[in-house]
Amino acid sequence: MTQILRLRQRILFGKAIAIGPGKAELLQHIAELGSISAAARQMGMSYRRAWLLVDTMNQCFAAPLVEAAPGGSGGGGARITAEGEKVLALYRRIEEQSRAAVHQEMAELEGMLAETPPANPH
Amino acid sequence: MTQILRLRQRILFGKAIAIGPGKAELLQHIAELGSISAAARQMGMSYRRAWLLVDTMNQCFAAPLVEAAPGGSGGGGARITAEGEKVLALYRRIEEQSRAAVHQEMAELEGMLAETPPANPH
Numbered sequence: 001m002t003q004i005l006r007l008r009q010r011i012l013f014g015k016a017i018a019i020g021p022g023k024a025e026l027l028q029h030i031a032e033l034g035s036i037s038a039a040a041r042q043m044g045m046s047y048r049r050a051w052l053l054v055d056t057m058n059q060c061f062a063a064p065l066v067e068a069a070p071g072g073s074g075g076g077g078a079r080i081t082a083e084g085e086k087v088l089a090l091y092r093r094i095e096e097q098s099r100a101a102v103h104q105e106m107a108e109l110e111g112m113l114a115e116t117p118p119a120n121p122h
Numbered sequence: 123m124t125q126i127l128r129l130r131q132r133i134l135f136g137k138a139i140a141i142g143p144g145k146a147e148l149l150q151h152i153a154e155l156g157s158i159s160a161a162a163r164q165m166g167m168s169y170r171r172a173w174l175l176v177d178t179m180n181q182c183f184a185a186p187l188v189e190a191a192p193g194g195s196g197g198g199g200a201r202i203t204a205e206g207e208k209v210l211a212l213y214r215r216i217e218e219q220s221r222a223a224v225h226q227e228m229a230e231l232e233g234m235l236a237e238t239p240p241a242n243p244h
Contacts, residue, residue, distance in 0.1 A: 006134040007216070011127050011231065014239025018127065018231070052244035059240035083234060090227045094129070097227070098220030105212045105219070109133065109140070112205060117136025118181035122174035 004110045007099055011091070018060040019091045023053055027088045030054075030066055031080040054078075061087065126232045129221055133213070140182040141213045145175055149210045152176070152188055153202040176200075183209065 010020035017023065022043075029039035040050035058064040065084030069077035080088070099106075132142035139145065151161035162172035180186040187206030191199035202210070221228075 004135065005140065007220075008132045008134060009220070010130040010132070011228075012130060013127055013235060014243070016239045016243030018235070018239075049244075056240055056243045059243075060236055061234050062236050063234070087231065087234065090231055094224045094227045097223045098129075098131070101219045101223035102216045105216045106133075109209065109212055112183050112185070112209065113135060113140070114182055114184050117138045117140075118178055121136075121138030121178045121181075122171075 004113060005106055007095075007102065007106065009091075009094055009098060011094070013060045016056055016060055018057065019087055023057055024088060024091050026050060026053055027057070027065060027080060027084055030078055031085070031088070034069060034077055034079060036066070036078045057084075057087075126235060127228055129224065129228065131213075131216055131220060133216070135182045138178055138182055141179065141209055145179055146210060146213045148172060148175055149179070149187060149202055149206055152200055153207070153210070156191060156199055156201060158188070158200045179206075179209075 008021050010017050012018065025043065026039055026045075029042050030036060033039050033042065036050050036054060037047045040047045043050070054066045058066060061083060063083040064081055065087055066078050067081055069079040130143050133140050147165065148161055148167075151164050152158060155161050155164065158172050158176060159169045162169045165172070176188045180188060183205060185205040186203055187209055188200050188202055191201040
Protein backbone atom coordinates (compact mmCIF):
# COMPACT_ATOMS: atom_id res chain seq x y z
CA MET A 1 0.00 0.00 0.00
CA THR A 2 1.16 3.50 -0.63
CA GLN A 3 2.18 5.38 2.42
CA ILE A 4 -0.65 7.72 3.35
CA LEU A 5 0.43 9.10 6.70
CA ARG A 6 3.94 10.38 7.26
CA LEU A 7 5.68 10.36 10.64
CA ARG A 8 7.94 13.35 11.23
CA GLN A 9 10.38 13.58 14.11
CA ARG A 10 11.65 16.74 15.70
CA ILE A 11 14.31 16.61 18.36
CA LEU A 12 14.07 19.53 20.76
CA PHE A 13 16.86 20.96 22.91
CA GLY A 14 15.14 23.56 25.07
CA LYS A 15 13.07 25.64 22.66
CA ALA A 16 15.31 24.80 19.72
CA ILE A 17 14.80 22.08 17.15
CA ALA A 18 18.32 20.64 17.34
CA ILE A 19 17.55 18.42 14.37
CA GLY A 20 14.38 17.66 12.44
CA PRO A 21 13.27 16.94 8.88
CA GLY A 22 14.09 20.40 7.48
CA LYS A 23 17.46 20.77 9.18
CA ALA A 24 18.44 17.22 8.20
CA GLU A 25 17.57 17.95 4.56
CA LEU A 26 19.57 21.17 4.73
CA LEU A 27 22.60 19.36 6.18
CA GLN A 28 22.36 16.77 3.44
CA HIS A 29 22.24 19.40 0.69
CA ILE A 30 25.19 21.29 2.21
CA ALA A 31 27.16 18.02 2.30
CA GLU A 32 26.36 17.41 -1.38
CA LEU A 33 26.71 20.95 -2.69
CA GLY A 34 29.45 22.38 -0.45
CA SER A 35 27.58 25.64 -0.03
CA ILE A 36 24.85 27.03 2.20
CA SER A 37 23.51 29.28 -0.57
CA ALA A 38 23.33 26.42 -3.10
CA ALA A 39 21.60 24.24 -0.48
CA ALA A 40 19.13 27.04 0.26
CA ARG A 41 18.39 27.50 -3.45
CA GLN A 42 17.80 23.76 -3.83
CA MET A 43 15.24 23.89 -1.01
CA GLY A 44 13.54 27.09 -2.21
CA MET A 45 14.65 28.83 0.99
CA SER A 46 16.34 32.20 1.45
CA TYR A 47 20.05 32.23 2.21
CA ARG A 48 19.26 34.10 5.43
CA ARG A 49 16.83 31.41 6.58
CA ALA A 50 19.28 28.61 5.78
CA TRP A 51 22.05 30.46 7.60
CA LEU A 52 19.84 30.89 10.69
CA LEU A 53 18.98 27.17 10.69
CA VAL A 54 22.68 26.26 10.43
CA ASP A 55 23.49 28.72 13.20
CA THR A 56 20.85 27.15 15.48
CA MET A 57 22.24 23.66 14.82
CA ASN A 58 25.78 24.83 15.45
CA GLN A 59 24.69 26.42 18.73
CA CYS A 60 22.89 23.26 19.87
CA PHE A 61 25.98 21.08 19.65
CA ALA A 62 29.36 21.34 21.33
CA ALA A 63 31.16 21.23 17.97
CA PRO A 64 29.82 22.91 14.82
CA LEU A 65 27.97 20.68 12.33
CA VAL A 66 28.74 23.00 9.41
CA GLU A 67 31.79 25.20 8.97
CA ALA A 68 33.14 27.61 6.39
CA ALA A 69 35.23 25.81 3.79
CA PRO A 70 38.53 27.64 3.23
CA GLY A 71 39.73 28.28 -0.31
CA GLY A 72 37.48 28.99 -3.27
CA SER A 73 37.96 32.47 -4.66
CA GLY A 74 34.28 33.39 -4.52
CA GLY A 75 34.11 32.48 -0.83
CA GLY A 76 30.87 31.30 0.70
CA GLY A 77 31.79 27.63 0.61
CA ALA A 78 30.66 25.46 3.52
CA ARG A 79 31.18 21.89 4.51
CA ILE A 80 29.66 19.46 6.94
CA THR A 81 32.00 18.39 9.76
CA ALA A 82 32.49 14.88 11.13
CA GLU A 83 30.06 15.86 13.91
CA GLY A 84 27.56 16.99 11.29
CA GLU A 85 27.82 13.65 9.49
CA LYS A 86 27.29 11.86 12.79
CA VAL A 87 24.21 13.91 13.77
CA LEU A 88 22.72 13.38 10.31
CA ALA A 89 23.34 9.62 10.46
CA LEU A 90 21.86 9.38 13.98
CA TYR A 91 18.80 11.34 12.86
CA ARG A 92 18.28 9.05 9.84
CA ARG A 93 18.48 6.03 12.17
CA ILE A 94 15.99 7.69 14.54
CA GLU A 95 13.61 8.17 11.60
CA GLU A 96 13.94 4.59 10.40
CA GLN A 97 13.79 2.89 13.77
CA SER A 98 10.88 4.87 15.10
CA ARG A 99 8.93 4.28 11.88
CA ALA A 100 9.58 0.57 12.13
CA ALA A 101 8.47 0.57 15.77
CA VAL A 102 5.04 2.11 15.06
CA HIS A 103 4.08 0.39 11.86
CA GLN A 104 1.01 -1.26 13.34
CA GLU A 105 -0.29 1.94 14.99
CA MET A 106 0.22 3.93 11.78
CA ALA A 107 -1.74 1.32 9.83
CA GLU A 108 -4.57 1.57 12.36
CA LEU A 109 -4.62 5.35 12.04
CA GLU A 110 -4.59 5.06 8.24
CA GLY A 111 -7.66 2.86 8.45
CA MET A 112 -9.52 5.70 10.21
CA LEU A 113 -8.71 8.51 7.76
CA ALA A 114 -11.06 10.59 5.67
CA GLU A 115 -10.80 10.09 1.90
CA THR A 116 -8.78 13.24 1.34
CA PRO A 117 -6.78 15.52 3.63
CA PRO A 118 -8.16 18.98 4.46
CA ALA A 119 -7.28 21.69 1.94
CA ASN A 120 -6.56 24.44 4.48
CA PRO A 121 -5.29 22.73 7.59
CA HIS A 122 -4.41 24.30 10.93
CA MET B 123 19.93 11.11 33.96
CA THR B 124 17.40 13.80 33.31
CA GLN B 125 15.99 13.84 29.84
CA ILE B 126 17.75 16.57 27.88
CA LEU B 127 16.48 16.06 24.35
CA ARG B 128 12.82 15.57 23.62
CA LEU B 129 11.52 13.63 20.63
CA ARG B 130 8.32 15.04 19.14
CA GLN B 131 6.21 13.21 16.60
CA ARG B 132 3.94 14.78 14.04
CA ILE B 133 1.76 12.64 11.85
CA LEU B 134 1.02 14.29 8.53
CA PHE B 135 -1.92 13.62 6.23
CA GLY B 136 -1.18 15.67 3.13
CA LYS B 137 -0.28 19.12 4.41
CA ALA B 138 -2.25 18.63 7.62
CA ILE B 139 -0.92 17.52 10.97
CA ALA B 140 -3.57 14.86 11.61
CA ILE B 141 -2.23 14.40 15.14
CA GLY B 142 0.82 15.71 16.94
CA PRO B 143 1.85 16.88 20.41
CA GLY B 144 -0.35 19.99 20.46
CA LYS B 145 -3.47 18.35 19.04
CA ALA B 146 -3.06 15.35 21.35
CA GLU B 147 -2.82 17.67 24.36
CA LEU B 148 -5.90 19.55 23.16
CA LEU B 149 -7.87 16.30 22.74
CA GLN B 150 -6.86 15.23 26.22
CA HIS B 151 -7.98 18.53 27.77
CA ILE B 152 -11.30 18.41 25.90
CA ALA B 153 -11.83 14.86 27.18
CA GLU B 154 -11.16 16.01 30.75
CA LEU B 155 -12.96 19.36 30.67
CA GLY B 156 -15.85 18.67 28.29
CA SER B 157 -15.37 21.98 26.53
CA ILE B 158 -13.21 23.37 23.73
CA SER B 159 -13.08 26.82 25.34
CA ALA B 160 -12.00 25.44 28.73
CA ALA B 161 -9.36 23.29 27.00
CA ALA B 162 -8.13 26.33 25.06
CA ARG B 163 -7.92 28.38 28.26
CA GLN B 164 -5.95 25.61 29.97
CA MET B 165 -3.44 25.66 27.12
CA GLY B 166 -3.21 29.46 26.89
CA MET B 167 -4.65 29.31 23.37
CA SER B 168 -7.47 31.32 21.83
CA TYR B 169 -10.84 29.62 21.40
CA ARG B 170 -10.60 30.29 17.67
CA ARG B 171 -7.23 28.54 17.41
CA ALA B 172 -8.46 25.53 19.41
CA TRP B 173 -11.57 25.33 17.25
CA LEU B 174 -9.48 25.40 14.04
CA LEU B 175 -7.24 22.61 15.37
CA VAL B 176 -10.29 20.50 16.26
CA ASP B 177 -11.79 21.21 12.84
CA THR B 178 -8.58 20.06 11.11
CA MET B 179 -8.53 16.83 13.14
CA ASN B 180 -12.19 16.21 12.40
CA GLN B 181 -11.57 16.74 8.68
CA CYS B 182 -8.60 14.35 8.67
CA PHE B 183 -10.59 11.40 9.93
CA ALA B 184 -13.66 9.67 8.54
CA ALA B 185 -15.54 10.14 11.84
CA PRO B 186 -15.21 13.25 14.02
CA LEU B 187 -12.84 13.02 17.00
CA VAL B 188 -14.67 15.78 18.89
CA GLU B 189 -18.36 16.61 18.73
CA ALA B 190 -20.73 19.09 20.29
CA ALA B 191 -22.16 17.75 23.52
CA PRO B 192 -25.93 18.25 23.62
CA GLY B 193 -27.58 19.63 26.75
CA GLY B 194 -26.04 22.22 29.05
CA SER B 195 -27.92 25.50 29.01
CA GLY B 196 -24.86 27.65 28.21
CA GLY B 197 -24.06 25.52 25.18
CA GLY B 198 -20.51 25.20 23.98
CA GLY B 199 -19.94 21.78 25.53
CA ALA B 200 -17.86 19.30 23.57
CA ARG B 201 -16.87 15.73 24.01
CA ILE B 202 -14.33 13.38 22.56
CA THR B 203 -15.84 10.50 20.56
CA ALA B 204 -14.83 6.84 20.63
CA GLU B 205 -12.74 7.56 17.50
CA GLY B 206 -11.10 10.47 19.30
CA GLU B 207 -10.19 8.23 22.23
CA LYS B 208 -8.75 5.69 19.82
CA VAL B 209 -6.65 8.24 17.89
CA LEU B 210 -5.34 9.67 21.18
CA ALA B 211 -4.44 6.21 22.48
CA LEU B 212 -2.72 5.27 19.21
CA TYR B 213 -0.75 8.53 19.27
CA ARG B 214 0.39 7.92 22.86
CA ARG B 215 1.55 4.43 21.84
CA ILE B 216 3.37 5.91 18.84
CA GLU B 217 5.14 8.33 21.18
CA GLU B 218 6.14 5.63 23.66
CA GLN B 219 7.20 3.01 21.16
CA SER B 220 9.22 5.31 18.97
CA ARG B 221 10.98 6.78 22.01
CA ALA B 222 11.84 3.30 23.23
CA ALA B 223 13.16 2.36 19.77
CA VAL B 224 15.64 5.26 19.58
CA HIS B 225 16.94 5.36 23.12
CA GLN B 226 20.53 4.62 22.11
CA GLU B 227 20.60 7.21 19.30
CA MET B 228 19.10 9.89 21.56
CA ALA B 229 21.76 9.16 24.20
CA GLU B 230 24.47 9.54 21.53
CA LEU B 231 23.01 12.87 20.42
CA GLU B 232 22.80 14.03 24.03
CA GLY B 233 26.48 13.29 24.43
CA MET B 234 27.23 15.75 21.60
CA LEU B 235 25.19 18.73 22.88
CA ALA B 236 26.37 22.18 23.86
CA GLU B 237 26.02 23.05 27.53
CA THR B 238 22.90 25.15 27.03
CA PRO B 239 20.36 25.44 24.22
CA PRO B 240 20.35 28.58 22.06
CA ALA B 241 18.29 31.46 23.45
CA ASN B 242 16.76 32.54 20.13
CA PRO B 243 16.51 29.44 18.00
CA HIS B 244 15.36 29.18 14.39
